[in-house]
Amino acid sequence: MGRYIVRRLLWVVVLVFAVVTLTFVIFSVLPSADPARLRAGRSPNQQLVKDIRHRFKLDKPIYVQYGKYIGDLVTNLDFGHSYQNDTDVLDEILKRLPATISLAIGGAIVWLIMGISVGIVSAIYRRSVLDRVAMGLSLVAISAPVFWLGLVALYVFADDIGKIPILPGAGSYVPLTDDPVEWFTSLILPWCVLAAAFAAIYARLLRGNLIETMSEDYIRTARAKGLSERKVILKHGLRSAITPVVSALGLDLGLLLAGNAILTETVFNIPGIGRLSYNAIINSDLPTIEGVVLFGALFIVVLNLIVDIAYAFIDPRVRYT
Amino acid sequence: MTEVPLLQVDDLHVTFDTEDGLVRAVDGVSFTVERGKTLGIVGESGSGKSVTSLTIMGLTRGPATQISGSAVLEGTDLVSASNEHLREVRSNDVAMVFQDPLSSLHPFYQVGSQLVEAIQTHQHVSRAQAFDRAGELLELVGIPDARRRLLSYPHEFSGGMRQRAMIAMALANDPKVLIADEPTTALDVTVQAQILELIARLQAELGMGVVIITHDLGVVAETADEIAVMYAGRIVEEARTDTLFDAPEHPYTWGLLESIPKLTGPREEELIPIPGRPPSLINRPSGCSFHPRCPYVREAHKRVDPQLEPVPGDAGHRTACLLVPEVRRELWSKLKAGAEPEKARAEVPLRDEEDLERRDADGLSQDAGLDAPRR
Numbered sequence: 001m002g003r004y005i006v007r008r009l010l011w012v013v014v015l016v017f018a019v020v021t022l023t024f025v026i027f028s029v030l031p032s033a034d035p036a037r038l039r040a041g042r043s044p045n046q047q048l049v050k051d052i053r054h055r056f057k058l059d060k061p062i063y064v065q066y067g068k069y070i071g072d073l074v075t076n077l078d079f080g081h082s083y084q085n086d087t088d089v090l091d092e093i094l095k096r097l098p099a100t101i102s103l104a105i106g107g108a109i110v111w112l113i114m115g116i117s118v119g120i121v122s123a124i125y126r127r128s129v130l131d132r133v134a135m136g137l138s139l140v141a142i143s144a145p146v147f148w149l150g151l152v153a154l155y156v157f158a159d160d161i162g163k164i165p166i167l168p169g170a171g172s173y174v175p176l177t178d179d180p181v182e183w184f185t186s187l188i189l190p191w192c193v194l195a196a197a198f199a200a201i202y203a204r205l206l207r208g209n210l211i212e213t214m215s216e217d218y219i220r221t222a223r224a225k226g227l228s229e230r231k232v233i234l235k236h237g238l239r240s241a242i243t244p245v246v247s248a249l250g251l252d253l254g255l256l257l258a259g260n261a262i263l264t265e266t267v268f269n270i271p272g273i274g275r276l277s278y279n280a281i282i283n284s285d286l287p288t289i290e291g292v293v294l295f296g297a298l299f300i301v302v303l304n305l306i307v308d309i310a311y312a313f314i315d316p317r318v319r320y321t
Numbered sequence: 322m323t324e325v326p327l328l329q330v331d332d333l334h335v336t337f338d339t340e341d342g343l344v345r346a347v348d349g350v351s352f353t354v355e356r357g358k359t360l361g362i363v364g365e366s367g368s369g370k371s372v373t374s375l376t377i378m379g380l381t382r383g384p385a386t387q388i389s390g391s392a393v394l395e396g397t398d399l400v401s402a403s404n405e406h407l408r409e410v411r412s413n414d415v416a417m418v419f420q421d422p423l424s425s426l427h428p429f430y431q432v433g434s435q436l437v438e439a440i441q442t443h444q445h446v447s448r449a450q451a452f453d454r455a456g457e458l459l460e461l462v463g464i465p466d467a468r469r470r471l472l473s474y475p476h477e478f479s480g481g482m483r484q485r486a487m488i489a490m491a492l493a494n495d496p497k498v499l500i501a502d503e504p505t506t507a508l509d510v511t512v513q514a515q516i517l518e519l520i521a522r523l524q525a526e527l528g529m530g531v532v533i534i535t536h537d538l539g540v541v542a543e544t545a546d547e548i549a550v551m552y553a554g555r556i557v558e559e560a561r562t563d564t565l566f567d568a569p570e571h572p573y574t575w576g577l578l579e580s581i582p583k584l585t586g587p588r589e590e591e592l593i594p595i596p597g598r599p600p601s602l603i604n605r606p607s608g609c610s611f612h613p614r615c616p617y618v619r620e621a622h623k624r625v626d627p628q629l630e631p632v633p634g635d636a637g638h639r640t641a642c643l644l645v646p647e648v649r650r651e652l653w654s655k656l657k658a659g660a661e662p663e664k665a666r667a668e669v670p671l672r673d674e675e676d677l678e679r680r681d682a683d684g685l686s687q688d689a690g691l692d693a694p695r696r
Contacts, residue, residue: 226411
């Protein structure tokens with residue numbers, strides 16, 4: 001197992017390198033706005049643009065830029081500075097990360113609780129009215145876009161514009177370290193909006209898996225032992241049916257941490273990674289894009305590694321060498 | 322035989338409501354299991370033998386299942402028992418060993434903890450005590466180094482060891498009846514014999530009533546005291562084991578016997594398969610269910626539903642066949658001598674036509690049987 005983890009981590013290095021390179025290539029090959037012009041502001045003179053270009057070494061050939069970027073990254077863990085406002089990219093990302101992590105992990109807890117409980121109930125009472133209603137609602141939740149759902153949530157519950165003003169609305173995010181209570185209340189709406197579609201997908205996933213698992217021979221054995229139906233379902237059925245949920249969770253959480261929560265962040269005006277990357281892209285801010293992509297890749301591969309390790313604990317037949 | 326039998330199944334019907342229609346999986350089955358005796362239930366897949374045993378344990382209950390009849394275990398009817406009561410019965414009174422031990426054991430739990438679970442469900446003992454008992458059980462079923470093996474997962478066991486572990490789990494609460502549903506089908510031939518021996522030994526030691534369900538007459542030849550042959554959800558013949566092999570009465574039983582490879586006898590003797598397929602349990606053939614596959618079928622057999630009736634001059638031997646007994650005996654003696662079914666049929670006049678016509682006209686066949694009237 002130890003050797004397996006080391007090998008996987010070495011692969012992470014290779015993968016991150018490949019991702020960084022690919023981003024560089026895409027940025028230089030595809031047409032994009034000139035970052036120096038964007039930085040220079042409205043109707044700049046040629047000299048200013050030239051100076052900016054020189055300062056960020058944008059006048060050097062692309063391979064020189066690439067070499068310098070990789071060199072700084074490897075030797076000093078220096079992610080470079082934003083073309084847009086000279087801030088240190090690493091600082092900027094680390095400043096934004098807590099908001100995204102708060103949103104993603106809190107959302108994941110909400111959708112796991114919702115998805116797993118609805119999935120179990122729907123599987124047990126399959127084809128009942130309860131199941132049909134739950135599965136119908138889940139289709140709605142999957143189909144509803146986050147920006148729409150988010151606006152509806154704000155319209156109903158936000159304390160500034162809502163009809164039932166009980167929760168903080170958009171732009172109320174405060175870091176956990178500043179005020180835990182306010183951090184929590186300000187994230188309730190974003191968590192629920194973010195979690196809705198995931199909860200629905202997980203409920204359907206678990207329902208299908210659990211129904212399939214409950215027809216396994218070992219479930220019959222468990223019943224033949226005289227176990228209560230509750231124990232049969234929770235101890236024998238769920239244990240097997242939960243494995244695909246674990247792998248889905250790893251992937252989804254990784255994507256959200258990588259910036260996929262951008263819609264929720266935008267609707268609720270949460271200063272997270274998603275909005276950082278959005279701004280970087282429209283400003284052709286390559287160092288920030290590189291930084292965000294690199295962190296995203298790290299999150300995804302590390303979470304997948306955790307999922308694979310978790311698998312070995314859930315299923316004893318899985319052995320890594 | 323005045324003693325009340327351990328388990329008495331009477332006129333058991335199990336019907337599943339499926340999208341294709343009503344499946345009459347078990348259609349009026351009655352049998353008894355005595356203490357310390359072994360009953361073999363033999364039949365093709367889909368003959369209702371597994372459903373019968375699962376129903377005794379209440380494992381076929383569901384919204385789409387209709388069950389009638391009774392299965393009385395020491396005075397308590399399991400068919401009408403509450404779910405709570407059935408949970409007490411399972412493993413405590415009636416335990417079951419299933420066909421495929423790999424898929425019947427939970428892949429994620431250690432064998433020991435699955436045994437401990439079975440013990441602790443019915444006995445108020447500490448985990449350590451249950452663990453000790455689990456070790457004893459594995460020893461009892463002949464797994465070497467039992468205590469260490471408790472910590473193994475099912476996939477780390479061989480097929481035979483898994484089935485031994487399943488048997489150990491079934492014995493966890495000293496059941497009165499052990500039902501083994503195709504216990505050897507998924508195993509190597511050499512291991513099959515060991516498992517059957519093990520079941521026989523445990524039965525002798527523990528005095529359980531045992532039901533062995535199989536499609537293979539060879540499996541029950543050595544172990545069963547009595548054999549019931551099932552076809553299309555009904556018992557078509559039941560007899561003591563030696564009688565069933567020496568003087569079988571039903572053409573389906575003949576077919577089963579003729580399709581077993583024999584080690585003695587000339588090599589060129591061909592195995593004779595039973596032609597056709599098991600009938601649909603939704604649209605059951607009219608008359609005798611076996612008539613579409615029976616080499617000795619007469620017109621009347623397609624109309625008259627045979628009842629399980631005693632074979633004259635042979636107590637305890639019953640069969641559901643419309644051929645007259647003398648004809649059956651002549652046919653079997655020809656078959657035993659090596660004749661093929663067509664030849665036997667050509668040589669023996671089937672003189673039961675007029676007899677059947679008479680019974681048909683009298684409506685005798687409706688109430689001549691020992692079984693309760695059909696629904």
